[in-house]
Amino acid sequence: MKAFYVMILALKVVNHVRIHKHPILDFPEKKVIHFTFNGQPQIGHEGDTIASALHALGFKELSKSIHHKRARGFYCAIGNCGSCHMRVNHVSNIKTCITPLEEGMIVELEEGLGRIT
């Protein structure tokens, strides 16, 4: 049990969970992509989707449930479930789990339901 808490703590301290060393596969350094999340500057890497970049940075809450406003995180990760819908470049209901991250993107959590713009 103690080890479990230490692990949680470690995840919080090391705020990214990317694999750098692997016995078989290579993970070469990739180009850095700058974006903002809820107004704060953040960094992802080439090949990331919006949600994968956020996940690696430790942002686990991607939306809120409709009725009880409970946190919703990564769920299907294939663009079906709607759990990761966010406002991207001021457009609502973007499936962040399958949308590639691009330089300069403005990513925001949705307050309430999305809007048609």
Place this chain on the structure above:
Amino acid sequence: MIANILIIGSGISGVAIAYHLAHKGVKDIVVIDQSYMTSGATGRCGAGVRQQWATKANCMMAKRSIEFFHDAATILDYADDIEFKQEGYLILATDQEEHEQFTHNVRLQNSLDIPSRQLSVSEARNIVPHLNPEAFVSATFCPTDGHLNPFKMTDAYYQAAKRLGVTFLFFETVRSISIESGRIEKVITSKRTILTHHVVNASGGYACEVGKMAGIDIPVYSENHEILVTEPIEKIQGPMVMSFKKNIYCQQVPHGSFLMGRSTPDQVQGHDISSSWQFLEAMAETVCEILPVIGKLRVVRQWGGSYNMSPDRQPIICEAPNLQGYTMACGFSGHGFMFAPMTGVLISEIILKEPPTLDVSLYHIDRFKKHMMDDIEKSVV
């Protein structure tokens, strides 16, 4: 098992009939369904409720029913919310012929105290700003029309009926109805024999078959009508938007999704309730013409359900002319949900031989025997 009255079908009509009979003190009412409650047309319907009809019979059914929906949670002592949203129906006239028909309709509706009115294109766009002004020439609007949750409404009737002692049998199929010397004696189901002299046919899509079991030829058939639903967004549309000529109804439901349907031209008769890509394509094309902004939304789901069609698109609510004790509530032609409160009231009055709330001759099956039907409902999608 002995039943004073056996109601076949636990959709909205069946539970409404059960409630109204039980409320008037009838004991030993049994409701039977081959599946679960709302498994047929009720659970698949668009659940809009409107009073803007072209025939007197439909107008009166609808008006009284909406008055009931307005107070249903209180009347039925329902703790949950039936999600009744009363923000009107906006019906589009797409050419001069429809405009003139609607002028006539509004006059009829107003004569029956239904507060509908005709609107110009710009007045209609004040109510629904995202309407394409090129897609219609005028509109009619009735602010007291609306929408509610068909599952919750059925549950409200069900809970109230249960408290009054009604028995419900689910996943039990009626196999045959035994008639001896002109009288119903028993009903054989997949699980038992029920002794009863009174049967109510409220079996929705299967009304014709349940009629045949008692040797009654009910001139109704079922056809598949499809619906789709989009992802939810913040509220942008109050009323149901509808067009008969363009073949569409489209409503934003309280949790934010848009729900829309249309009828399939030359649909084959039968119990098929599958979904088709042809519907999806035609529906998308139609909605994008009338409400272009909805084209930006994703479709999350589609489904089909049975309309039980009658020859004049109006319900059949009566006792069978040749078989005492056999009452029917069918042929609603896609509008059984919105008429259900009055269906419950009228059937209970017919069974208990009470003076009817409405002129029930309008809904009698014998009207189809006449040379011509007086009044065929045109305001149907």
